[in-house]
Amino acid sequence: MLYNLHYSNKYNFLPLLPKLLGVNHLQEPVQRPHGFPVFQWFYCVKGQGEFIINGQRSIISKGQGLLIYPHISHSYKGLTSDWTVHLIGFGGNACTEILQTLHMLESGVYHFSNSDIFPTHIENLLYLSQRNITEKETELSKACYSMLLDLSPCIRQIHNTTATYENxxxxxxxxxxxxxxxxxxxxxxxxxxxxxxxxxxxxxxxxxxxxxxxxxxxxxxxxxxxxxxxxxxxxxxxxxxxxxxxxxxxxxxxxxxxxxxxxxxxxxx
Missing domain, CATH: 1.10.10.60 (Homeodomain-like)
Known part of the structure; x- marks a missing residue:
């Protein structure tokens, strides 16, 4: 299931802000020649998919994740009919600086040594997004930062790509x-x-x-x-x-x- 989050412009000052959440989302094929306007983190819950960027093809399996920087041409699709993911799309005026500091340096496939962190944080973000509380946007920004902090020590980029030709x-x-x-x-x-x-x-x-x-x-x-x-x-x-x-x-x-x-x-x- 996908959830789009909307905010007024007065919250543009926040360093991080979730824009899109996906929980147990049966991922459809996506082809984005011009990329996507926000950062994206995916976590594979079930099945297997492929990710293509810069002419390179990577396989994503259960327990692995996918980071995509904005405005970078890419595509992904399931290799099995049950390819299911959790995902978050986020923006903010300090995204790049925060990700670089946390060693999330580039788009690609990552291995997760802890399989609980991503699902736990996604569920918390979804819970916060659906609550009627004051300063919800600030709380979501904090939760997004907390998620990235917890992800940083348990991820390792995988470089098992193969060249591909896109017609x-x-x-x-x-x-x-x-x-x-x-x-x-x-x-x-x-x-x-x-x-x-x-x-x-x-x-x-x-x-x-x-x-x-x-x-x-x-x-x-x-x-x-x-x-x-x-x-x-x-x-x-x-x-x-x-x-x-x-x-x-x-x-x-x-x-x-x-x-x-x-x-x-x-x-x-």
Whole structure:
């Protein structure tokens, strides 16, 4: 489950501030050519995934974690259908300095010598985020700092990467789908965009990504829907469906349950 945290601008002075929390999140494939705007820490609870950055591929297994600095091109996806993670995305005006001081020097895969620290802190952060208390933002900032302090002595970066080649045509297709996911995208339209035959394009994408183009597009749309369901609690599910490129709310519900494991209403609750 993912939780987006929102704050007013008056808290921008805080050195650390959680922006995104994930607890037992069944991780969908993610392709971010331009990176993500905040720092991210992941911890693998179950299954196995792969992480690609700077043309290098790493495998992430249970008991290992993943640190990603902002605005760095990367992708990750499950190698098993049950790849489940805890995660935190955080910003703040002293993030880089704090991470560098704590020897979290670069994006990559890390081994955890203590398997309890990450889950314990994530649960505490989620508990704080849902409480109605004064100065919640300050308490969350303290809790985020405490988490990083406790992580520092029990992590060790793993350098078991292998070179990988990312097909530029596939990247171009992914960029297009992630930008136009709310539109009615057809295979013919995509084939024209990359100047390939539809058959060759589909085979190339499936060989590279191990899923069809339409499966990937559905994953992108449901990933956006998860965020919008939490970000816009006032909007009806049918509105969220339309925002994510689904004309039929009932079909949206069917696809959402298949990918997320629950209905949109249950996910929102």
């Amino acid at each position: 530029e045509l596939v990247r171009k297709l992914i960029d297009y789908m992630e930008e136009k996911y709310a539109c009615d995208i057809s295979l013919n339209e995509l084939a024209d965009y990359v100047n390939l035959s539809k058959e060759y394009m589909c085979n190339l994408f499936k060989h590279t990504m191990h899923q069809t183009i339409m499966q990937y597009l559905q994953t992108v749309r449901i990933s956006r829907a998860r965020i919008f369901l939490i970000q816009y609690p006032e909007k009806h599910v049918a509105e969220i469906a339309h925002m994510c490129g689904f004309e039929s709310p009932s079909y949206f519900g069917k696809v959402f349950k298949k990918i997320a494991g629950c209905t949109p209403d249950n996910f929102r609750r």
